[in-house]
Amino acid sequence: MVSVNFEQVTKRYEDGTEAVTNLDLEVKDGEFLVLLGPSGCGKSTTLRMLAGLEDISEGEIKIDGIRINDLPAGARGLGMVFQSYALYPHMNIRDNLSFGLKRMKGEAKLPEEEIKARVEQMADMLGLVDELTKQPKELSGGQRQRVALGRALIKRPKVLLMDEPLSNLDAELRHQMRLEIRRLHEELGTTTIYVTHDQIEAMTLADRIAILDKGKLQQHCPPMEAYHNPANEFVEGFLVKHLNDIKATADSLFKE
Amino acid sequence: MSGEQVMREWYTPLEVYTLKLWLKPVIVINILLLIFDVLRDMNAAYSAGGIICLIGIERSLPNGVSNLKKDLPLIFSGIAVIIGVISVLSSPSGFDLWLESWLVLPGILGLYWLSAPHVSRWSRSGMKIEDIEQGLARNAAQIFKVERVGKHIILAHFAFIVLLPVVWIIDIAFSPGNSLGGKVGDGFTFEHFSKLLDGEAFWTWLMNSIIVSLGTTIAGLCLAVPAAYAFSRFKFSGRDQSMFSFLLVQMFPGIIILVPYFMVMKSLGLLNSHLGLILAYSVTALPLCVWMLKGFFDTVPRELEEAAMLDGCSRFEIFSKIILPLSLPAIAVTALFSFLAAWNEFLLALTFNTSNDMYTLPVGLASMISATGQSWGDFAAASLLVSLPVVILFILFQKFLVEGLSAGGVKG
Numbered sequence: 001m002v003s004v005n006f007e008q009v010t011k012r013y014e015d016g017t018e019a020v021t022n023l024d025l026e027v028k029d030g031e032f033l034v035l036l037g038p039s040g041c042g043k044s045t046t047l048r049m050l051a052g053l054e055d056i057s058e059g060e061i062k063i064d065g066i067r068i069n070d071l072p073a074g075a076r077g078l079g080m081v082f083q084s085y086a087l088y089p090h091m092n093i094r095d096n097l098s099f100g101l102k103r104m105k106g107e108a109k110l111p112e113e114e115i116k117a118r119v120e121q122m123a124d125m126l127g128l129v130d131e132l133t134k135q136p137k138e139l140s141g142g143q144r145q146r147v148a149l150g151r152a153l154i155k156r157p158k159v160l161l162m163d164e165p166l167s168n169l170d171a172e173l174r175h176q177m178r179l180e181i182r183r184l185h186e187e188l189g190t191t192t193i194y195v196t197h198d199q200i201e202a203m204t205l206a207d208r209i210a211i212l213d214k215g216k217l218q219q220h221c222p223p224m225e226a227y228h229n230p231a232n233e234f235v236e237g238f239l240v241k242h243l244n245d246i247k248a249t250a251d252s253l254f255k256e
Numbered sequence: 257m258s259g260e261q262v263m264r265e266w267y268t269p270l271e272v273y274t275l276k277l278w279l280k281p282v283i284v285i286n287i288l289l290l291i292f293d294v295l296r297d298m299n300a301a302y303s304a305g306g307i308i309c310l311i312g313i314e315r316s317l318p319n320g321v322s323n324l325k326k327d328l329p330l331i332f333s334g335i336a337v338i339i340g341v342i343s344v345l346s347s348p349s350g351f352d353l354w355l356e357s358w359l360v361l362p363g364i365l366g367l368y369w370l371s372a373p374h375v376s377r378w379s380r381s382g383m384k385i386e387d388i389e390q391g392l393a394r395n396a397a398q399i400f401k402v403e404r405v406g407k408h409i410i411l412a413h414f415a416f417i418v419l420l421p422v423v424w425i426i427d428i429a430f431s432p433g434n435s436l437g438g439k440v441g442d443g444f445t446f447e448h449f450s451k452l453l454d455g456e457a458f459w460t461w462l463m464n465s466i467i468v469s470l471g472t473t474i475a476g477l478c479l480a481v482p483a484a485y486a487f488s489r490f491k492f493s494g495r496d497q498s499m500f501s502f503l504l505v506q507m508f509p510g511i512i513i514l515v516p517y518f519m520v521m522k523s524l525g526l527l528n529s530h531l532g533l534i535l536a537y538s539v540t541a542l543p544l545c546v547w548m549l550k551g552f553f554d555t556v557p558r559e560l561e562e563a564a565m566l567d568g569c570s571r572f573e574i575f576s577k578i579i580l581p582l583s584l585p586a587i588a589v590t591a592l593f594s595f596l597a598a599w600n601e602f603l604l605a606l607t608f609n610t611s612n613d614m615y616t617l618p619v620g621l622a623s624m625i626s627a628t629g630q631s632w633g634d635f636a637a638a639s640l641l642v643s644l645p646v647v648i649l650f651i652l653f654q655k656f657l658v659e660g661l662s663a664g665g666v667k668g
Contacts, residue, residue, distance in 0.1 A: 051562075051566060052566075053566075072565075073562075073566050074565060074566060074567065074568030074569065074570075075568070080562075080563065080566045082559045082562070082563060084557060086557065086559035086560050086562070086563040088560065088563075088564075088578060089560075089582065090581045090582055099564075099567050100566075100567035103568035103569055104568065105568070151563075152566075
């Protein structure tokens with residue numbers, strides 16, 4: 001059972017501005033949660049606090065009921081996919097995938113064969129078997145994003161974090177990767193937190209969405225519920241109206 | 257009919273076009289030569305007159321679209337040639353011949369090209385439309401060649417100016433005797449080289465130089481790499497001020513720090529030692545190295561480090577496994593710079609080392625030209641030997657160098 005709890009979490013910068021204010025959020029085991037909001041709403045900061053890349057000013061974040069505020073990023077058992085892929089440019093794909101596994105220490109330390117087996121299994125799952133000896137720069141955008149996904153998943157993380165992973169891809173690839181991410185989630189059942197500003201991505205991927213604006217949680221519920229019963233004006237404007245606009249555009253396009 | 261008019265109006269014969277194009281840089285060069293004449297107290301009247309003539313030709317040539325009144329430029333060209341010839345006759349040396357060629361050749365070209373029958377017909381507006389069509393085609397095909405020739409003539413001069421001292425040194429190094437005089441290419445000998453390489457002094461100096469330069473490179477990198485990483489990644493009080501004070505130190509001429517350095521080295525007992533020089537050089541090279549490396553580290557995306565952090569790397573592992581391998585080109589360039597700085601440095605090495613055994617190559621070279629005797633031949637041969645590793649390093653690192661310099665140059 002992996003659950004994540006944000007309890008009254010606040011992120012305050014040195015100059016006093018608050019990126020996230022008193023956030024209460026619960027992510028259930030095996031759930032796909034999408035953090036949705038316009039840029040600057042604090043969704044990335046929330047994710048980075050959980051990942052250990054930003055300090056938490058106030059409040060607590062718990063994974064499985066254990067406070068992780070002061071654990072270093074590497075010890076939290078998380079995998080993260082970055083917007084820019086952030087593949088290690090000087091290593092081939094095999095080394096990129098196994099880098100995290102080789103860093104495991106103490107009891108978690110893995111034998112060589114196990115690392116090799118896991119890399120092969122992950123490459124197979126993501127369709128990267130032929131690319132293992134290539135350098136990241138030889139890969140296409142979609143393949144790179146797959147490697148980034150594999151690098152995050154190969155450690156069997158408690159929680160998979162994704163920070164706008166598809167925004168560097170073109171529309172066709174984005175659609176393809178969206179399906180693939182959902183497929184992987186159903187296959188592996190990893191608890192996932194996914195940050196995006198794209199309403200369509202949120203609606204299609206999420207079990208539940210958490211809509212943020214100006215650092216505050218606006219609504220936290222399954223996507224269709226937010227669409228049918230928006231909690232406030234912001235959700236109405238940002239989600240419902242936007243989706244209706246898209247629908248209207250599509251309708252008028254196909255009428256002619 | 258209007259198309260024909262446009263063609264007539266726009267057509268300028270290639271000769272006129274070329275003359276107009278080439279005259280501009282030639283005038284600039286002549287003005288530079290005039291300044292040169294004045295500086296070495298030569299009679300500048302001829303040059304000044306010549307420049308007036310050249311400007312005269314340039315001004316009186318039509319500006320592309322109108323027809324040519326060719327009397328004026330012809331007269332100016334003639335006068336330019338006459339002035340040049342008189343000037344050469346009054347002081348016939350090789351150098352003056354070259355100087356005046358900048359006056360005479362444009363003049364002759366002007367006379368020759370402007371009196372071509374083709375140009376004469378054009379100047380009387382007596383050209384048939386077929387001729388104009390042909391001329392336009394010729395222009396289109398030839399103009400880029402004309403421009404290229406012009407550029408190369410100028411570039412060849414720059415190259416000559418840069419390479420002349422090198423040619424000279426090579427000539428002296430291979431000429432018998434130890435004097436500076438003599439013509440290029442008179443006699444050929446290895447005596448200076450064999451004298452150097454058989455003697456002990458050169459090898460001692462070479463060893464000193466190698467120890468000091470390598471020591472400086474290693475010590476400098478050990479200090480600069482972590483410092484630059486910290487400057488690039490961490491926020492701490494006094495960071496910007498320190499970076500700026502690094503620059504400030506670079507703004508003073510080296511001689512200012514000479515005396516304080518000497519006192520410090522003396523009180524530490526590091527005069528006449530390799531360590532003293534290594535310390536001094538690494539410290540003086542540090543600001544540049546830190547700035548260059550910081551500029552490169554700034555371009556390494558933070559997300560890479562964050563990914564490594566999530567992969568369980570410690571700060572040091574991030575640095576050694578991610579940052580260092582990625583920055584190898586930049587580090588190589590920085591290493592090359594500190595090596596060369598130490599290899600070529602003269603002033604500190606001269607001041608700190610009083611004993612002949614501790615001389616580095618530059619100091620050793622200088623000691624050959626002393627009150628006791630000026631062995632220019634040996635000196636030139638040694639200069640060549642000293643520059644050899646530098647040249648080789650530059651050739652090897654050329655690709656890195658450009659990359660590294662531009663990487664640091666974008667930000668920093």
